[in-house]
Amino acid sequence: MTYLSGVSPPEEPDDAASEGSRIGDVGEGGGPAEKDDSSAVDAEAPPPCPTRFCNGVATACIPCRAVVQRWPRTCAIFLGVVCPLFLLIFVAAICGYGLAELEGPVEIQTNNAIIATRMALAFHAAVVGNVTRKLPVICACTFMLDEEREERDVAFQECLRKEQEERNRTELLQLNGTSGNRTEVQLNGTSSGNASSIPVLNGTSDNTSTPTTDDVFNTILNISDGVTDAVNNCTKPPALDVLAIEATVQEIVYEHIEGCGEAPINTTFSRICGKEVFQGANTTISPNLLLKSMNECGVAALDVVESYRLGEIVVAELASQDITFDWIRCTDGKVNLADVVFNPLANTSMFRPEAQEELVVEAWLANQREMYCAYVDMAVAANKSLAEAEREAMRQSFSQASGFDSCEVNSYAGGWFWFTVMTTIGYGNTAPVTDGGRAMIYTLGFASILIFAGLLAKAGSIVVAVIDDWLHRLHLSVLAWPSIQAFVWGGLYYLWSFLIASYYVHWNDDRLAEEITYKDAYWFAYMSTTTIGLGDYYLDHSVIIGIDLLVWPLLILFGFVLLSAFLNKVGELVASFLPKEQADFAGKLAAEEHMFSCCPTRLRRHKPGVVQEADEVEGEESMPAKECGQSTPENEAEEDIHVDVPFDEK
Numbered sequence: 001m002t003y004l005s006g007v008s009p010p011e012e013p014d015d016a017a018s019e020g021s022r023i024g025d026v027g028e029g030g031g032p033a034e035k036d037d038s039s040a041v042d043a044e045a046p047p048p049c050p051t052r053f054c055n056g057v058a059t060a061c062i063p064c065r066a067v068v069q070r071w072p073r074t075c076a077i078f079l080g081v082v083c084p085l086f087l088l089i090f091v092a093a094i095c096g097y098g099l100a101e102l103e104g105p106v107e108i109q110t111n112n113a114i115i116a117t118r119m120a121l122a123f124h125a126a127v128v129g130n131v132t133r134k135l136p137v138i139c140a141c142t143f144m145l146d147e148e149r150e151e152r153d154v155a156f157q158e159c160l161r162k163e164q165e166e167r168n169r170t171e172l173l174q175l176n177g178t179s180g181n182r183t184e185v186q187l188n189g190t191s192s193g194n195a196s197s198i199p200v201l202n203g204t205s206d207n208t209s210t211p212t213t214d215d216v217f218n219t220i221l222n223i224s225d226g227v228t229d230a231v232n233n234c235t236k237p238p239a240l241d242v243l244a245i246e247a248t249v250q251e252i253v254y255e256h257i258e259g260c261g262e263a264p265i266n267t268t269f270s271r272i273c274g275k276e277v278f279q280g281a282n283t284t285i286s287p288n289l290l291l292k293s294m295n296e297c298g299v300a301a302l303d304v305v306e307s308y309r310l311g312e313i314v315v316a317e318l319a320s321q322d323i324t325f326d327w328i329r330c331t332d333g334k335v336n337l338a339d340v341v342f343n344p345l346a347n348t349s350m351f352r353p354e355a356q357e358e359l360v361v362e363a364w365l366a367n368q369r370e371m372y373c374a375y376v377d378m379a380v381a382a383n384k385s386l387a388e389a390e391r392e393a394m395r396q397s398f399s400q401a402s403g404f405d406s407c408e409v410n411s412y413a414g415g416w417f418w419f420t421v422m423t424t425i426g427y428g429n430t431a432p433v434t435d436g437g438r439a440m441i442y443t444l445g446f447a448s449i450l451i452f453a454g455l456l457a458k459a460g461s462i463v464v465a466v467i468d469d470w471l472h473r474l475h476l477s478v479l480a481w482p483s484i485q486a487f488v489w490g491g492l493y494y495l496w497s498f499l500i501a502s503y504y505v506h507w508n509d510d511r512l513a514e515e516i517t518y519k520d521a522y523w524f525a526y527m528s529t530t531t532i533g534l535g536d537y538y539l540d541h542s543v544i545i546g547i548d549l550l551v552w553p554l555l556i557l558f559g560f561v562l563l564s565a566f567l568n569k570v571g572e573l574v575a576s577f578l579p580k581e582q583a584d585f586a587g588k589l590a591a592e593e594h595m596f597s598c599c600p601t602r603l604r605r606h607k608p609g610v611v612q613e614a615d616e617v618e619g620e621e622s623m624p625a626k627e628c629g630q631s632t633p634e635n636e637a638e639e640d641i642h643v644d645v646p647f648d649e650k
Helices: 035-044 049-060 062-070 072-145 149-176 213-220 240-256 269-273 275-280 287-307 353-381 386-400 411-422 435-473 482-511 518-529 548-576 585-591 614-619 633-641
Strands: 328-330 407-409
Touching: 062 072, 072 240, 072 287, 072 328, 072 353, 072 386, 072 407, 072 411, 072 435, 072 548, 240 287, 240 386, 328 353, 353 386, 411 435, 411 548, 435 482, 435 548, 482 518, 482 548, 518 548
Parallel strands: none
Antiparallel strands: 328 407
């Protein structure tokens, strides 16, 4: 049995300051144990750890000595149970804050990549869908309107031929060492010589409402008036179908990027292929030319659509992932967090995952729209075409936008995660991904586990000792039997698990608006208090606030204490059925008389301290034949030697 310094035995209630008195002397079967031998042994036994700690404090502090002498049990409970539990919570909060500081920035980066991937895929799907829907009309109308397609192609091939001849002539002059006064044609610029040129379109502009092909080219290519008479250096002008497809994509861009200017009226799809455009179209159609034009139009549409794929933005493995808030918390800044995190009655709906996700997605879109407009203005100012400027702006804005500028580290969620690591619950719903975070788990996490195991075991033994002493003082020693105590502590553990389950149901309904059955909630409580932690049910990090870092660890830790007390009594109950002293392995086997009631002499129980000679044992081959269980003088002598050892005798 356990002793506490300063605890009075029930036989001497007036001597409250006597040290070495017993908390409870309960023998096997519930009766008081013999005091002549056991008391002497117990007087020499060192006091338990909390009592030694109390005595150490009392030695250094004279006022504390009086407190310890007057309330030894309270001192043991406070210093051996309450303080260690709060110490574990404090360690979890401090280490969890450091872990959240390491993991939070990485989570923000990953979430931005997830949003960018989603938006890029959605934008490309919109481009594909709209172009696919309008492509037949685009190809048909541009074929009928673009009457000069063949002339431009012939002129382009003639330009290439002349340019190649000019290049060959220049190279020949350089080989002969003479250059003359001839002006060389540069492929990437204009020259003052006779550079080859072809017209873009030969249509004329009038004041009617129907746009000419020149108007269409000038608008979509973003070229000012008077500059489209010729394209130098054999640059093939884009076909009308390509321009119409680009115009269609630009409509989608302007719908996707709201608030960044307005699409020019004459770049819309209806302006290019509207009903009024077909009034003067050529109705003489060559089937072969139509098929060729439709095929070229489809290839051109594929090229345009692929140019807006944003493949460098899309990360395939992130497409199916959810935005997480395990280490961060995002709010709109309208709520004072100091009034919420430690208020159990506060409204925490703004912390729900769907609410935070909606907030950050809106912020990401606003930031991406702002960056897109800025990049388009910069590209246009650099004399780039509108289509090229849009593509470049989309890539830059999608890769650099962020929606988490208003977010901060959720240290309370980090503290709860550290608590699950320290207690070895480990639900598995999240895990550190940075090298620094994992290094903390390797080092400080392992140390936390050792501290938790030591404090929990001692807390359980102290609670059992104090309860035993309380029952003994109330003359209810029969309730201190290991069999009864195991049943009581087991019942308390299961009742406490039901309390945890009830709070878990309320917590999920209040924080997440989710309904959890009591059956599932009790499963969560059992998985948590036994440190199994399968992870099918857990606390969502996104809605954990400061009060949760106090309430939930206390609920779980006290469940651990009850379970530890239950296992302590089960251990005592099992130990009461085991033999106290055995000389060797043969003696342990012979002690099981119901299994070895008749056995060779070498396995028969002998008096402790008397060892048979090896030669004598080896000389005996076997006992005389007799029936198992038959009484013999040797057995009777051995029965006289057998002494029952009380349960708590040391």
